[in-house]
Amino acid sequence: MRVRYRTKHVGQTGGYTMADASQGRSIRDPSGNRVSDRSQGYWRANLKVKVPLLVIWAIFGYVLAILLAEPLNDITFIGFPLGFWFAQQGAIVVFVALIFIYAKRMDRVDEEFDVHEEELGSARKRVQRSRGQA
Amino acid sequence: MSSIEVWALVFTILTFSLYIFIAFRTRVKDTEGFYVAGHGVPAVANGAAIAADWMSAASFISMAGLISFLGFDGAIYLLGWTGGYVLLALLLAPYLRKFGKYTVPDFVGDRYSEAARGVAVVAAVFVSFTYVAGQMAGVGIVFSRFIGVTITTGVIIGMCVVLVYAVLGGMKGITWTQVAQYSVLIIAYLIPAWAIAARLTDFPVPQVSFGEIATTLDQLQIDFGLSEYTAPFTNRPMQDVFFVTLALMVGTAGLPHIIVRFYTTPSVRAARYSAGWALLFIALLYTTAPAVAVFAKTNLLQDVANQPWSERPDWVRNWEATGLMAFEDANDNGVVDSITSNPEATPGEVVVSPDIMVLANPEIAGLPAPIVGLVAAGGLAAALSTASGLLLVIGSSIGHDLYYKRFRPNATEKQRLAAGRIAIAGAVLVAGYFGVNPPGFVGQVVAFAFGLAAASFFPIIVLGIFWKRTNAAGAMSGMVTGLTLTALYMYMTLYGDMEPWFGISPEGIGAIGAVINFAVTITVSKMTAPPPEEIQLLIEEVRHPRLGGEAVRLPDSERVSSGRT
Numbered sequence: 270m271r272v273r274y275r276t277k278h279v280g281q282t283g284g285y286t287m288a289d290a291s292q293g294r295s296i297r298d299p300s301g302n303r304v305s306d307r308s309q310g311y312w313r314a315n316l317k318v319k320v321p322l323l324v325i326w327a328i329f330g331y332v333l334a335i336l337l338a339e340p341l342n343d344i345t346f347i348g349f350p351l352g353f354w355f356a357q358q359g360a361i362v363v364f365v366a367l368i369f370i371y372a373k374r375m376d377r378v379d380e381e382f383d384v385h386e387e388e389l390g391s392a393r394k395r396v397q398r399s400r401g402q403a
Numbered sequence: 404m405s406s407i408e409v410w411a412l413v414f415t416i417l418t419f420s421l422y423i424f425i426a427f428r429t430r431v432k433d434t435e436g437f438y439v440a441g442h443g444v445p446a447v448a449n450g451a452a453i454a455a456d457w458m459s460a461a462s463f464i465s466m467a468g469l470i471s472f473l474g475f476d477g478a479i480y481l482l483g484w485t486g487g488y489v490l491l492a493l494l495l496a497p498y499l500r501k502f503g504k505y506t507v508p509d510f511v512g513d514r515y516s517e518a519a520r521g522v523a524v525v526a527a528v529f530v531s532f533t534y535v536a537g538q539m540a541g542v543g544i545v546f547s548r549f550i551g552v553t554i555t556t557g558v559i560i561g562m563c564v565v566l567v568y569a570v571l572g573g574m575k576g577i578t579w580t581q582v583a584q585y586s587v588l589i590i591a592y593l594i595p596a597w598a599i600a601a602r603l604t605d606f607p608v609p610q611v612s613f614g615e616i617a618t619t620l621d622q623l624q625i626d627f628g629l630s631e632y633t634a635p636f637t638n639r640p641m642q643d644v645f646f647v648t649l650a651l652m653v654g655t656a657g658l659p660h661i662i663v664r665f666y667t668t669p670s671v672r673a674a675r676y677s678a679g680w681a682l683l684f685i686a687l688l689y690t691t692a693p694a695v696a697v698f699a700k701t702n703l704l705q706d707v708a709n710q711p712w713s714e715r716p717d718w719v720r721n722w723e724a725t726g727l728m729a730f731e732d733a734n735d736n737g738v739v740d741s742i743t744s745n746p747e748a749t750p751g752e753v754v755v756s757p758d759i760m761v762l763a764n765p766e767i768a769g770l771p772a773p774i775v776g777l778v779a780a781g782g783l784a785a786a787l788s789t790a791s792g793l794l795l796v797i798g799s800s801i802g803h804d805l806y807y808k809r810f811r812p813n814a815t816e817k818q819r820l821a822a823g824r825i826a827i828a829g830a831v832l833v834a835g836y837f838g839v840n841p842p843g844f845v846g847q848v849v850a851f852a853f854g855l856a857a858a859s860f861f862p863i864i865v866l867g868i869f870w871k872r873t874n875a876a877g878a879m880s881g882m883v884t885g886l887t888l889t890a891l892y893m894y895m896t897l898y899g900d901m902e903p904w905f906g907i908s909p910e911g912i913g914a915i916g917a918v919i920n921f922a923v924t925i926t927v928s929k930m931t932a933p934p935p936e937e938i939q940l941l942i943e944e945v946r947h948p949r950l951g952g953e954a955v956r957l958p959d960s961e962r963v964s965s966g967r968t
Contacts, residue, residue: 356478
C-alpha cells in the first residue's frame with residue numbers, strides 16, 4: 270500500500286527519484302528549475318513567518334497573562350486590572366488574530382514561490398479518481 | 404410538566420429533527436466521505452465544526468462556574484483551551500492536511516513505523532473513550548434536569564440520535580450536524596449572557612462590561628472574607644498556572660478528534676483558515692464565559708452571602724430542589740458564612756455545584772421560559788457534537804487503522820465502509836454504557852486526557868514534520884517515556900500520596916511530559932540511523948503545498964510524467 274502511494278507521488282513530481290531527494294541535488298521540475306532549491310527556500314520563508322508569530326503567542330499567553338500578571342494588575346485598562354484582562358480576554362483575542370495573520374502571510378509566501386493551490390476546483394474529480402485506488 | 408420542561412422539550416425535538424434531517428442529506432457511500440468528508444468542507448464550515456467538536460458539555464455547562472470559583476486562576480482554562488489552536492494552525496494543520504490521510508495513527512504509521520501506529524491507535528482510543536463517557540453522561544444530565552426523564556432514558560435518546568447521523572453520514576454527516584450544533588449552542592450561550600450584562604450594567608456586551616462588575620466583585624469577596632477575585636495565584640501558585648496552561652495548550656494540539664478535522668478541508672490553504680475560523684468561533688464563547696463567571700458570582704454573593712438562609716431568593720430555592728445547592732449550618736446561626744464549590748478541599752456552609760452558574764443564569768436574569776429551554780438544547784448540542792467527533796476517531800481507529808491497515812489490507816471499499824460503520828456503532832454502544840454507568844475515574848481522567856495527549860502525540864508529530872532526522876526508534880522511545888512518566892506522576896500524586904514536585908499539579912505535568920518526549924525523541928534519533936529516503940521525501944512533500952501531488956488538484960506535471968513509474 271505504502272509503495273503504491275509513494276510511486277504515484279514520485280511520478281507526479283515530474284520524475285525525480287528518491288535518491289535525488291536524499292542527496293538534495295539535481296531534482297528538477299519539468300521546466301528545468303531545481304526543485305530542491307525552491308522548496309528549501311519556501312520552507313525557510315515558511316519558518317520566517319512562523320517564528321515571530323510564535324514569539325508573540327508566548328509573550329501574550331505566558332509573559333503578560335501569567336508571569337507579569339501581578340505587577341500589571343496595578344494598571345487599569347477599560348475598567349479591568351490589566352493582568353486580569355490579558356489572562357481572561359486579551360490573550361484570546363490576540364490568539365485569534367495570530368492565526369489569521371499567519372494564514373494571510375502564508376497566502377503571500379505561497380504566491381511568491383508559486384505553490385498556491387486552486388480552490389476546490391477539480392477536487393471532486395481527484396477524489397473520484399483515487400477511489401478504489403487508495 | 405412545567406413551562407420550562409415544555410419549552411426544553413420543544414427545542415430538543417426541533418434541534419434533533421434538524422440533526423436527523425442533515426444526516427439524511429449528507430449520507431455517504433465511500434470511505435473518503437466517511438472518514439474525511441471527501442475533503443470537501445469549506446474553511447468557515449470546518450471552523451464551526453471544529454468549534455462544536457471542541458466545546459463539550461464541560462465548556463458549555465461547567466467552565467464558567469469553575470472560573471467563578473477560581474477567579475483569576477480560571478485563566479488556565481481560558482488560555483489553555485484557546486492558545487493550543489495557534490500551535491495547531493502554525494505547526495500541524497497545514498502539514499497534516501497535505502499528508503491527506505484519514506487518521507492521526509495514519510500519519511504516525513507512515514512517518515515512523517507500524518509499531519508506532521499501534522501505539523498511536525491505543526493512545527487515540529484511550530484518550531477518546533475517557534472523554535466520550537463524560538459527554539454521554541452530560542447528555543443524560545441535561546435531559547434529566549430540563550425534561551424530567553431519567554438519566555438512562557436521556558443517554559439512550561442521545562445514543563440513538565448520534566447513531567443515526569454518525570453511522571449514516573460518517574465524517575460528512577458529523578461535520579454538517581456540528582455546524583448546526585455550533586449555531587444552537589452559541590445562541591443558547593450568548594443570549595442569557597447579553598441579557599444579564601444588560602441588567603447588571605448599562606452596556607450589554609458582556610466582554611466589555613464585566614470589568615466594572617469585577618471591581619464590585621473584588622470588594623464583595625473581601626467583605627465575605629475571600630481573596631480579591633482578580634488577584635492572581637490565590638488558588639494555584641504561579642508555576643502551576645503556567646504549567647497547567649501549557650499542558651492544556653499542547654494537549655489541545657495533540658487531541659486526535661481535533662486534528663482529524665483538518666483532514667476534511669479541500670486544500671492546505673483552507674486548513675490554515677479553518678483554524679482561524681475555529682478559534683474565532685470558540686473565542687465567542689470563551690470571552691463570554693469569564694463575564695458569565697463574574698456576573699454569576701456577583702449575583703450569588705449578593706443574594707446569599709452573609710444573609711439568613713431563610714431569606715434566600717426564589718432561584719436559590721428552585722436549584723436547591725435539584726440538589727445542586729445545599730446549606731448546612733455549621734455554627735447554627737442561620738446565616739451563610741461561607742460558600743464552596745468543592746467541599747472536599749475547602750469546607751463551606753453552602754455547597755454549590757459549579758454547573759449552576761450557567762444553568763441558573765437565565766432564571767437569575769429573569770428571562771422567560773423559552774430561553775431556559777434553549778439553554779437545554781444548547782447543552783445537548785455541545786455534548787452531542789463532541790461525542791460524535793470522538794466516536795468517529797474511535798470508529799476510524801478500529802475500522803481503518805486496525806481492521807484495514809493491520810488485518811485486512813485487501814478489503815474492498817464496501818467492506819471497509821461497513822467496517823467503519825460497525826466500529827462507530829460499537830463505539831456508540833460502549834460510550835452509552837459508560838454514560839449510564841460512569842466509572843469512578845472518568846471525571847478525573849478527562850482532565851488528564853490532555854496531559855496524556857500532550858506527552859504522547861504532539862512532540863512526535865511536530866518533530867516528524869520539522870526535523871527530518873527524527874526516526875522511528877526516537878519517536879517510539881519519546882512517546883513511551885513521555886506517556887509513562889506523565890501517567891506515573893498523575894497516579895502517584897492522586898493515589899500514591901506523593902507530594903507534587905515544585906507545586907505542579909497532576910493537570911500540569913503533561914507539559915513536562917511533552918518536554919521529556921521532545922528530549923528523548925531527539926537524543927535517540929541522533930544515536931540511531933536516519934530515516935529511510937522515502938520517508939525524507941514524504942516530509943519534503945508534506946511541507947510543500949504542491950510538491951509530490953497537490954492536495955487540491957492534479958498538477959500539470961502529471962501529464963508530463965504519465966507513463967513513468
